[in-house]
Amino acid sequence: MVRDYDNWIDGCWIETPRRLDRFSPADGRLLSRFADSDCEVLDLGVKAARAAFDHRDRWPYLPGSQRAQHLTRLADLIVAHSEKLSEIESEEAGKPIRFARAEVAWAAELIRYAAALAWQIPGDAVSNIGEAALGLVTREPRGVVGIIVPWNFPLVTLFQKLAFALAAGCTTVIKPSELTSGTALEVAILAKQAGFPDGVINVVTGTGVNVGDAMTSHPGIDMISFTGSTAVGKHVARRCADSIKRVGLELGGKAANIVFPDADLDAAVDGVLLGYILNQGQECVQGTRLLVHADIAKQFVEQLVDRSKRIRLGLPMDESADMGPLIHDSHMNGVLNHIRRASTEGARLAIGGYQVADPPFDRGCFVTPTVFDHVTTDMALFRDEVFGPVLAVTTFSADDEAVTLANYTGYGLGNGVWTKDIDRAVFCSRRLKSGTVYVNTYLETSVQMPFGGFKESGMGRENGMDGLLEFTETKSTFIKLGNRLPALPHTVAA
Numbered sequence: 001m002v003r004d005y006d007n008w009i010d011g012c013w014i015e016t017p018r019r020l021d022r023f024s025p026a027d028g029r030l031l032s033r034f035a036d037s038d039c040e041v042l043d044l045g046v047k048a049a050r051a052a053f054d055h056r057d058r059w060p061y062l063p064g065s066q067r068a069q070h071l072t073r074l075a076d077l078i079v080a081h082s083e084k085l086s087e088i089e090s091e092e093a094g095k096p097i098r099f100a101r102a103e104v105a106w107a108a109e110l111i112r113y114a115a116a117l118a119w120q121i122p123g124d125a126v127s128n129i130g131e132a133a134l135g136l137v138t139r140e141p142r143g144v145v146g147i148i149v150p151w152n153f154p155l156v157t158l159f160q161k162l163a164f165a166l167a168a169g170c171t172t173v174i175k176p177s178e179l180t181s182g183t184a185l186e187v188a189i190l191a192k193q194a195g196f197p198d199g200v201i202n203v204v205t206g207t208g209v210n211v212g213d214a215m216t217s218h219p220g221i222d223m224i225s226f227t228g229s230t231a232v233g234k235h236v237a238r239r240c241a242d243s244i245k246r247v248g249l250e251l252g253g254k255a256a257n258i259v260f261p262d263a264d265l266d267a268a269v270d271g272v273l274l275g276y277i278l279n280q281g282q283e284c285v286q287g288t289r290l291l292v293h294a295d296i297a298k299q300f301v302e303q304l305v306d307r308s309k310r311i312r313l314g315l316p317m318d319e320s321a322d323m324g325p326l327i328h329d330s331h332m333n334g335v336l337n338h339i340r341r342a343s344t345e346g347a348r349l350a351i352g353g354y355q356v357a358d359p360p361f362d363r364g365c366f367v368t369p370t371v372f373d374h375v376t377t378d379m380a381l382f383r384d385e386v387f388g389p390v391l392a393v394t395t396f397s398a399d400d401e402a403v404t405l406a407n408y409t410g411y412g413l414g415n416g417v418w419t420k421d422i423d424r425a426v427f428c429s430r431r432l433k434s435g436t437v438y439v440n441t442y443l444e445t446s447v448q449m450p451f452g453g454f455k456e457s458g459m460g461r462e463n464g465m466d467g468l469l470e471f472t473e474t475k476s477t478f479i480k481l482g483n484r485l486p487a488l489p490h491t492v493a494a
């Protein structure tokens with residue numbers, strides 16, 4: 001059955017005649033039809049969010065405890081509808097169903113955590129400025145937030161923003177990826193059931209060129225919170241600069257796993273494997289580079305190749321699949337071009353490197369796990385974000401060299417360090433220029449820990465208390481107590 005969606009604005013569906021079709025990346029079936037909106041429809045969404053923020057229902061002024069209740073009810077409903085949401089996520093994004101379920105569960109966890117933060121938005125009193133004055137430093141919601149998210153983790157990237165923006169008291173207009181808008185729209189319906197006032201959550205679907213650009217220039221939007229590629233992120237930041245719109249950017253990455261000879265090598269192989277194949281490698285913090293000590297490189301790569309052979313490709317609903325299809329044809333062709341270029345530039349293909357042509361995968365965008373070794377810093381594969389299941393292996397001989405190699409990229413989202421030596425682990429982590437460092441694991445995290453990038457991987461943080469504060473402005477209120485002496489006494493009439 002094809003799912004057909006309009007836009008969700010001010011608590012109801014708003015009919016929009018033009019449609020964008022989403023075909024399955026696994027077998028080409030038509031899955032969903034989304035509204036292909038323009039700036040006029042966006043304007044309706046912004047007006048609804050503006051009204052919900054500025055005067056109706058007083059969402060920003062509800063006690064945090066009440067906003068928390070709404071959020072908690074939403075998390076409960078998401079869990080109750082997990083199977084439906086997971087199926088939509090799995091089909092539209094092409095990810096194996098068990099990973100889609102994990103994503104839904106993680107989204108619920110983000111919401112519950114943000115709900116807890118709504119209780120305790122911090123503030124300060126400045127009480128040491130004399131007997132006759134008191135300073136209050138308060139955190140106020142930024143206003144209407146435009147949320148723009150990509151297709152790779154549609155629900156998690158959404159809730160790393162939405163849950164915290166709502167907890168802070170902001171209202172929202174969401175533009176999901178045109179390829180994976182289904183779950184954002186389903187969530188909006190659940191939010192209504194959870195009791196969110198109309199206009200607090202609006203979803204306007206469409207292309208980045210139409211809806212995205214209209215959002216970044218819309219005077220009714222106070223902040224843009226964007227997740228996506230670094231190229232589009234720069235464009236978004238430039239447009240926001242025109243009106244000094246606040247902007248949060250979660251962008252691309254080129255993470256490295258550094259494996260020292262004293263590591264638990266079986267655990268490291270496991271972490272590196274997961275790090276490069278999860279979500280078909282379409283992950284901002286994908287461990288796309290392996291920096292392995294020369295003394296153990298041969299044996300390590302052999303083990304990795306051996307385990308990569310056992311990765312199971314599958315259609316999205318296949319419960320046992322480890323990897324599904326890439327998101328669409330042209331993205332797959334881009335990944336295959338990266339693979340061809342790596343071979344041309346002299347990297348050695350250790351496994352994979354091709355599109356699967358056998359049934360049942362012949363109608364989809366399935367690319368095998370691919371490992372290149374002998375990768376050097378002058379090769380594009382060492383520098384460029386591939387966003388596919390492709391690992392670049394480079395060797396090193398000294399700790400300093402490993403850190404230099406890891407930092408030899410314009411990105412700075414994540415890195416991994418594998419060693420049993422605590423000094424080495426800490427020294428190395430400190431010198432890595434990335435927002436996250438995983439030690440003796442990869443991709444494990446918790447909602448309490450901020451996530452974001454150094455360098456061209458972004459600006460601002462999501463999750464943790466930092467993630468909440470992103471959606472607030474700081475206000476200083478200086479209160480004079482008692483009688484105020486005139487500042488210009490000579491102007492006072494005698």
Ligand code: NDP
Nearest residue numbers: 149150151177178207208212213228229232250251252284
């Ligand atoms: P894009 O940058 O192409 O798109 C991201 C979102 O921006 C989509 O909703 C897209 O709309 C929209 N968009 C496109 N053009 C514009 C525009 N001119 N103005 C405003 N919005 C626009 O990224 P992808 O969807 O291809 O996602 C992959 C990228 O996302 C990778 O680089 C990845 O590293 C990064 N990413 C970063 C994460 C992080 O937390 N740091 C997490 C996940 C992904 P449309 O619907 O038209 O595509």
